Amino acid sequence: NPPNHWSVLRKKVQPVDKALAHFDDFYKQVFQKKWISIREGLLSKQKYVAVVNNYGDSEETRVQLELNGALNLRILFNLEKDYIKEELQTHSRKKLLDQISYLDRKLERESQKVSLKENEDDLLNSSIDARECSLQSSLNSADIDYTRIIDSKNALSTEKLNEFVPATEIKGKEDFIFESTHYKMFDKHLNIYCYEKDNKTQFDGATKSSTGVTNYYLMDGGSILPVLALDLKPGSKMLDMCASPGGKSLLALQTLYPNLIVTNDISHSRVQRIKSVFKEFIYDFDENWLKSGKIHISNRDARFIEDKIFDRILVDVPCTTDRHSLKENDNNIFKPSRIKERLKLPELQAELLFNALNIVKRGGIVVYSTCSLSPIQNDGVVGMALRKLWEETDYNAVVKDLTPALLQTRSVYNIAHPNLVKLGHLVLPSKSQNYGPTYFCKIQKI
Ligand code: SAM
Incomplete structure (x- = not known):
């Protein structure tokens, strides 16, 4: 039969099928009965939250979102x-x-x-x-x-x-x-809107502000938690090691706190993407922000960054991007040609986290995050990086338990039970509240 004959096409196993088979095999063992609802969530439409852009018409935007029935997460x-x-x-x-x-x-x-x-x-x-x-x-x-x-x-x-x-x-x-930990979960400058559980309303397209920047942007609801866990303070110096397309750095900027944000990515084309995202949302980005040195965009392999000036480091690593791997065949990490890369992910992730722990200032905070459910890429990597830190350096670090602070998010997020995730925290997707997966672990160097 010719290669695009229906009988050939039908039999061809696509990367998305491979991903699903792999998850069915592996995650069923981990999440057991819960896997059915997580799987349903992963395969259905993802839910977003809208982050109000403080560099746009923020008051008007908030009013409009509220008129549309969206709820402010802080409230x-x-x-x-x-x-x-x-x-x-x-x-x-x-x-x-x-x-x-x-x-x-x-x-x-x-x-x-x-x-x-x-x-x-x-x-x-x-x-x-x-x-x-x-x-x-x-x-x-x-x-x-x-x-x-x-x-x-x-x-x-x-x-x-x-x-x-x-x-x-x-x-x-x-x-x-x-x-x-005892940290303020929500910062006063952040206005992030969501629709409540079971409400599947989608946000309208955002309008442009009087200065030409876009008034809000959409993120997976889970993705805001790693940034909140950074606990940014006025004057913080932050490094976003794997930053492209820049959503989390942009959220950090919305707190109005950092004195310096270095957004880094290894990929040149993806660094260009960060620049265009920042230009879309930050007024006078080139003149006011880049030239003043408040934002610095860098294009390096974060495993080898040596600057020891940061008190906050976000390590939002490349991972199996579980939700994405079930939807898109293009560039899918479950493609046969990417097997080696996939198998080497935990090693790369641990090296990135280890370097963050190595270079962050004493007392500083590192947040490690993924959008995967894999215990190896999550707690496993945190464990590996900490062991390496203890074995190869004189530094020490503690994992911060955010459970008490996360109590207040329980109407919004479906957080995995600590029996399943021992070091960090994991937002589990489900049909009724379809955020995540987002794993995040807050570590403080002492
Ligand atoms: N933090 C981003 C956000 O919220 O918009 C998403 C980051 S994405 C999950 C992971 C990124 O890590 C990719 O853009 C990839 O190019 C980058 N990356 C992969 N290996 C890297 C390395 N060794 N050093 C720095 N960045 C790396």
């Missing part, structure tokens, strides 16, 4: 904080009532005819006030100390505890040193 996360607070309060009330009835019985047994009933409300109120006060201050302070929520875990029932804060204990059993 959703804050609401979630209130629910968490309420749940804790309910649990403290219940615990107190239990204590009171125990006391009641004890007093009765000792035949002391004291009526606790009269004091019950006062006792409850004063105690709840105290807990409320400490929660209030921790939840409302600028830099929220989520470790306090962990401290309050005694007030929670066992099931609640598993649902809320399982990671610390489980992770503590690993060879790695963990610290629970």
Whole structure:
């Protein structure tokens, strides 16, 4: 039969089929029953969030997005904080009532005819006030100390505890040193919009601002988390090692915090792509940003960058791009001609992360991220890079457990249980909330 005869075409296994067969084989073992819904998500339309461009008409854009029914993630996360607070309060009330009835019985047994009933409300109120006060201050302070929520875990029932804060204990059993992080999940300058769970509305095309830049851009909802995990501060000096097309660097710029962002990519053509993305979204990019040196675009193999000036490094590595590999045959990493490259990915990823940990300033933060579900490319690579750091350098680093901070994102993201992902965190796709996959792990050099 001729090569494009239907019988030949039908039998030809395409790279997307190879990818699916590989994932079915490998991920079913890892995610078990959950794999069905993850697979469904991966094969259906991806969901985006809209990042308002602070260098455009941001106020008008926010109003328009809200009129279209989109929700501001910052507000959703804050609401979630209130629910968490309420749940804790309910649990403290219940615990107190239990204590009171125990006391009641004890007093009765000792035949002391004291009526606790009269004091019950006062006792409850004063105690709840105290807990409320400490929660209030921790939840409302600028830099929220989520470790306090962990401290309050005694007030929670066992099931609640598993649902809320399982990671610390489980992770503590690993060879790695963990610290629970307390970081402000959402920065005040960031306005990112989404549609709620099950709402499949798509964002309209963004308009141009009065200065000619585009007013918002779309990203996979999962992709914002690695940037938030960087915990940028005013004056931060950031390196985005594998930056093209530049979505995450652009998000970092929206915080208005960094003094310097170096966006790097090994591929010359992809570096050109970063430039065109920045020009589309940042007014007066060449004159104001490039010339002033606030943004520097570089074209190097990030494994060999030696500058030790950065306190924030994002390592958003090349990976099997699981969602993409199931959709596009062109340039697919599951093509037979790319087998070697695919098998060598974890090694390359670990070298990139190792170099980031090596060059970041002490006290600085490195976030490693992928858009793959593969435990080897995710926790596996983090483990490899840390071991190499410990074996070959005098540096030390800790993995930051973001579970407490991620509690407030639970209405938006489907985050994998810590039994599945021990070092970092993983956003799992599903049909109802189709973000990700995004794996990210926050590491601090100490
Ligand atoms: N961070 C980007 C974003 O959010 O828009 C996506 C990055 S993409 C997942 C990975 C990038 O890594 C590709 O653009 C690829 O060219 C680049 N890359 C691959 N190997 C590299 C290396 N050794 N050094 C620097 N960049 C590399």
